[in-house]
Amino acid sequence: MSRNVVIVGAGPAGLAAAAAALRAGARVTLLDAAESPGGQYHRMLPEAFAAERPGRLHHGWAAFDRARRHVLGHPRCTWLAETSVWSLERRDPGDARPPRVHLVHGPDGAGRDRSVLDPDALVLATGAHDRVLPFPGWDLPGVFTAGAAQALAKGERLAVGDEVLVAGSGPFLLPVAASLLEAGSRVRGVLEANPAATVLRGWGARPRELASQPGKAAELAGYTALLARHRVPYRTGRAVIAARGDGRVEEAVTARLRADWSVVPGTERAVPVDAVCVTHGFSPQLELPLAAGCALRDGPEDGTAFVDVDDDQRTTAPGVHAAGEITGVAGAPAARAEGLLAGWLAGGGSPDAPELRAVRRRRDQGRAFARRLAAAHPVGDGWKSWLTPRTVVCRCEETTYGALCRAADDPAGGSDRAVRLGTRAGLGPCQARICGPAVAALLGGRVTRTATPHHRPVAQPIRLGELARPPKEGTP
């Protein structure tokens, strides 16, 4: 009897995992919250757009399109679009099976159906979203995450503004600027917060490793040429430290930064813009790994963490593999290699299969790339000095930096939990997905840390009416 493998997330990692598990002979259920596979990297246009040339906006479209058709059309694959895991139910201690998977199906709204799966193996490939550090005015309409600008441009052909600044840190700034230019925005600049010395030292060390990522290098060269053609300045050691405007962004304040991201006094400049797109790295979506009981390892910065996996992409939870950005931010090629390995082994494939050697090598190259990325684009502690007492830190509850500090200094408090309960930081609708790492970093060293900010017993919001109805039987 072939094994039942459930794969959560159909981005580069999940899609590769599905292909490999099918190859190993397993039956696969692949699910994603979106209508189409691809994840954020290969975010597809809606079918209703009837686009003749959807591949025009993508790198590696042909290979992705082949993989997508192969997996979705495979007789042993069940594809569940617009499906989310709202809960993972762990087995009794000693039971080696992965948790039961509780699903909710249908577009965001009320009245969705539920179902439950009992897999033999579970692959988590839930990806990541932008990490955005707070700064004065980041809650104004017109401040977007870089991922939002990218998703709107690539996914529904919308330019978020006419005059746009792209700021933060990491190579992701470049494809976002490219997407904005392609959609017709004027990009006033791309600001990398780290100084050139840090970026060059991070990327320049051990150049032999970089040669293993020719696709990434070509992609990067393409963006650089595009920025030059549009005369978009790429500045290092500069950041957006505030946004201002009456009810919406009208100007961004940029400033030169020291290596630790503190502001060089007197270098502030106001730039008139109608949109600001920001990213300071990525936050992995860790609620499902945590619900499954997977151990985490600390990330490079305070308050960041990733899923701990072994050489076979196995997590510490029985029957649960992890692949892609949740194990470390390394980009799509690394995610695909991890997915192939995870899917093959989850599907019952032999760990000694000869073709795995090349996959493991690519995975290891991906991990080296991740270390390089982290070294070239660290988050400097000095961002905390951008905040004023009135700066909103938790967007949902509008908890200010001042309120957080007062709660942290309250002798009756003493723990991060007490501060959260007292200020409501991280307790709003997003459940600390956006502010969690920032709040943890701001409280670090000031109060006792009791819990990870990624723990969410209900992984995705579900309505009481949906819970009240029994789940549908069998494979949905």
Next chain:
Amino acid sequence: MSPRLVRADRDAVRRRDTPLSITVDGDALSGVAGQTIAGVLLANGRRAWRAGPSGAPRGVFCGIGVCFDCLVTVNGEPDVRACRRRAADGDQVATQSREAR
């Protein structure tokens, strides 16, 4: 000075638009099949449609269903993420507020 849809006749992906219409708090807005409700709102020049606890205006922030800033009521269903819900012709959208009343 506002967000806008790439014109179909200039779009490199060569799309064919099917128009649709939704209402937002009773106002008719036109859009294109395939756009999310957030996409229709933005393309109509509306950058903010929800109010935070202090009444501060909010619109799209993360664009991928993580931040819950863009919540709207669609055909009577509250707390729908506008960035995750495709607009359907005739949708009746109502804006939401978390402001203390």
